[in-house]
Amino acid sequence: MKTPHNIYIHVPFCAAKCRYCAFFSHACPAPDWDTYTHGIIAEIEHFARILGRITIPTVFFGGGTPSLMPAKNFAQIMDAVRKNFDIDANAEITIEANPGTIDDKKLGEFCALGVNRLSVGAQSFDDEKLKFLGRIHTARDALSLIESGVRRGIRVSADFIYGLPGESVDDVIKICNTINNIGIKHCSLYELTIEPNTPFGKMNLNMPNNDTMAEMYIAIGDNLKLPRYEVSNYAVPGYECRHNQNVWDGAPYIGIGDGAAGRVLLDGTWYEELGAHKMFQPLSNNARAIERVITGMRTMRGVRVDDETKKILNIEFAKSHPDMIMFSGNRIIATNAGILVLDDLIEKLVK
Ligand SMILES: C[S@@+](CC[C@H](N)C(=O)[O-])C[C@H]1O[C@@H](n2cnc3c(N)ncnc32)[C@H](O)[C@@H]1O
Numbered sequence: 001m002k003t004p005h006n007i008y009i010h011v012p013f014c015a016a017k018c019r020y021c022a023f024f025s026h027a028c029p030a031p032d033w034d035t036y037t038h039g040i041i042a043e044i045e046h047f048a049r050i051l052g053r054i055t056i057p058t059v060f061f062g063g064g065t066p067s068l069m070p071a072k073n074f075a076q077i078m079d080a081v082r083k084n085f086d087i088d089a090n091a092e093i094t095i096e097a098n099p100g101t102i103d104d105k106k107l108g109e110f111c112a113l114g115v116n117r118l119s120v121g122a123q124s125f126d127d128e129k130l131k132f133l134g135r136i137h138t139a140r141d142a143l144s145l146i147e148s149g150v151r152r153g154i155r156v157s158a159d160f161i162y163g164l165p166g167e168s169v170d171d172v173i174k175i176c177n178t179i180n181n182i183g184i185k186h187c188s189l190y191e192l193t194i195e196p197n198t199p200f201g202k203m204n205l206n207m208p209n210n211d212t213m214a215e216m217y218i219a220i221g222d223n224l225k226l227p228r229y230e231v232s233n234y235a236v237p238g239y240e241c242r243h244n245q246n247v248w249d250g251a252p253y254i255g256i257g258d259g260a261a262g263r264v265l266l267d268g269t270w271y272e273e274l275g276a277h278k279m280f281q282p283l284s285n286n287a288r289a290i291e292r293v294i295t296g297m298r299t300m301r302g303v304r305v306d307d308e309t310k311k312i313l314n315i316e317f318a319k320s321h322p323d324m325i326m327f328s329g330n331r332i333i334a335t336n337a338g339i340l341v342l343d344d345l346i347e348k349l350v351k
């Protein structure tokens with residue numbers, strides 16, 4: 001059987017650029033959607049020629065701001081995916097949405113085209129903070145989009161950013177309590193990262209120090225009712241993002257669109273997708289195993305110790321640091337203490 005591949009489709013446009021964001025996206029309120037859509041469809045056909053009629057367990061429209069896309073273009077892209085591949089009957093189809101760009105009616109159009117998971121960029125429950133972040137919506141807009149998704153019976157997640165200048169551990173606990181009260185089954189909580197070449201990067205902001213950030217992170221684990229399943233992701237068990245889980249677990253995925261990365265498996269060889277026009281570059285088994293360790297160790301499932309990862313893992317190091325790394329069946333998993341120093345830990349764990 002041909003290997004199933006997950007699909008990530010990148011939409012590199014935003015209504016306006018947020019002041020913290022270094023993602024590959026440009027502020028473009030009226031993109032040329034038809035040209036963009038043709039490019040995406042051409043890429044889908046290109047992958048179908050290479051990989052054949054493979055099965056697709058998940059499709060993830062990420063950005064940028066995919067919710068900006070007119071439903072007509074979204075329909076054309078989904079048609080092309082269906083024509084060229086076999087989408088699993090129970091596939092997860094996610095769209096990321098900025099609440100300032102979509103209302104209940106438009107969400108209904110996306111749902112009618114197959115979307116069954118909505119990831120809302122809520123970021124904060126405080127309108128002043130939303131303004132400071134450069135968001136184009138209010139907290140009320142985000143809540144009503146979350147409610148629309150829940151009412152429509154699809155899976156809903158929301159993104160939040162914590163650790164803003166002046167924020168305290170108590171502020172973060174308040175965010176957790178509000179999320180608990182709303183009762184969503186999935187959310188992502190990201191520590192604000194100051195990226196160079198963003199407005200925030202040039203502002204010399206007075207950020208919480210590293211100890212406070214670590215306390216905030218621990219407070220999230222203690223106060224949010226949703227269990228953590230990846231460094232920044234929390235869900236009721238069974239409601240995890242399947243697309244991301246598959247990718248973090250080392251499953252192959254096709255990246256479509258200029259800003260999209262991909263890892264394709266063809267006739268037993270892994271390929272990295274390079275650049276806009278999808279040049280493929282073979283990846284050595286060792287390089288692929290290292291990637292699996294890096295993404296897998298960020299998850300609470302950890303990484304499978306198999307023939308490939310065994311070659312690059314320093315198992316002696318893992319065994320001698322039970323405070324940081326635990327063994328569960330054939331997997332190694334970072335402990336709560338390990339997660340706090342993950343980058344360092346992974347560096348030591350890989351030979
Ligand atoms: C592609 S965006 C999500 C969809 C949509 N673009 C939006 O913002 O509403 C992915 C998420 O990354 C997070 N993010 C982006 N830049 C960040 C930064 N510098 N620090 C922390 N989180 C960040 C935000 O929470 C954002 O929702």
Ligand code: SF4
Pocket residue numbers: 013014015016017018021022023025063064065098121
């Ligand atoms: S956070 Fe989302 S909406 Fe804001 S600029 Fe980045 S990708 Fe665009």
